[in-house]
Amino acid sequence: MVIDLLALGQTRLAREKLLFRSETSPEDSALAEKQKQLSMYIDWHLQKNKLEVDLKESQSMLSHHFEKSCQPEWRASLGIECFSDYILISNGSIKLSQKDVAIIKEMRAPIFIFLNDANPSFQKILLQQGLHKIPHLLIAGSNCLVDNSLRLIYKTHNIYNFNLLACFIRNCSVSHFQSFVEPVIKKNKDVAFHCLDEVTLCVNKFYAEHSFWSDQGKYSAPSLGFLVIELFTALRKYSKTLNAQNHTTPQTVWLVGFDLSPSYVFEMTRNNKVHDFVYEYIALKTRYLNGSVRRLGSQGRGKPKRTSNLKRLTNNKMKRLN
Known part of the structure; x- marks a missing residue:
């Protein structure tokens, strides 16, 4: 009921309903924990100042890392100097308005950044709207990278011969992937792979020290979406010096389909034991508010297509084959 009210934008009624439930079941510890999470989600603005401080610290940490170890191939692949707009694409159901399409077409040199399965439904939209010539970058976890024949899952959609500049792999150093x-690499010779x-x-490390779960002594790790947003907002900050030297405008980071709706956080991912999605939601709201990211598109209907575990080379399969 509370989640339904939130989905309808009825925040005040959701808060009242949550308060009533907490008063009628004060001894249910599991319910109390969920209610705490819901309360923080509803009144996210109460944590905004903490997140502002956290995100500034994260950006400084990553900028320092880039200064020390950002390699030339990184800079070329990620477009620090070349691209004007980083457009990050979620794997949710997305729709673009004609206004969104016009904004993208007016960008000087945009690049689409896809995650894991690379949202084939959205790729079809790009083809329909004449946006298929814009280059792509793929960022995927080793668990969501290739199918059983070792072919990049990104390629298996067979929608269009998109221009994939590079693929960055998260967890490429884990033993079962080595x-x-x-x-x-041999199976996908035309792709430039880099380790993330x-x-x-x-x-x-930052997430484990700052997420709400860490305060409760729980293990937590960022979702790929959170990681990629942190990466590209930090790259934007890092590239400001380079842009100033070249007299060019700093990049803009756009998010397409990144909403972390109440149904996603509390229903679709209710069995999640790793990602602190309430922390990530407040971080996302804070970023939209402070202008470090901008929004494109809106939530579409239907469930996004996902390659089944039967077809993908999962971590468990790799462990068994090693």
């Missing part, structure tokens, strides 16, 4: 690195683990370790 024996598959060479075969994956140094950045992942930085963000993981």
Whole structure:
């Protein structure tokens, strides 16, 4: 009921309903924990100042990391100097208005950043709207990278011959993936692969120290969406110096389909034991509010297509094959 009210934008009624439930079942610890999470989600603005401080610290940490270890191929692949707009695409159901399409077409040099399965439904929209010539970058976890034949899942959609500049792999250093690195590269010779683990370790450490779950002594790790938003907002900050030297405008980071709706946080991912989605939701709201990211598109209907575990080379399959 509370989640339904939130989905309808009835925040005040949701808050009242939540208060009533907490008063009628004060001894149910599991319910109390969920109510605490819902309360923080509803009154996210009470945590905004904490998140502002956290996100500034994260950006400074990553900027320092880039200064020390950002390699030339990183800069070329991520478009620090070349691209004007980073457009991050979620794997949810998305629709673009004609206004959104016009905004993208007016960008000087945009790039689409896809995650894991690379949202084939959205790729079809790009083709329909004449946006298929804009280059792509793929960021995927090793668990969501290739199918059983080692072919990049991104390629299996067969929608269009998009221009994929590079693929960055999260968790490419894990032991069960090591024996598959060479075969994956050989199978996908036309793709430039890079490891994202140094950045992942930085963000993981920050997240483990600052998420709400860490205060409760729970293990937590960022979702790929959170990691990628942190990466590109930090790259934007890092590139400001380069842009100033070249007299060019700083990049803009756009998010397409990143909403973390109440139904997603509390229903679709209710069995999640790793990602602190309430923390990520407040971080997202804070970013939209302070202008470090901008929004494109809106939530569409239907469930997004996802490659089944039967077809993908999952972590469990890799462990069994090693």
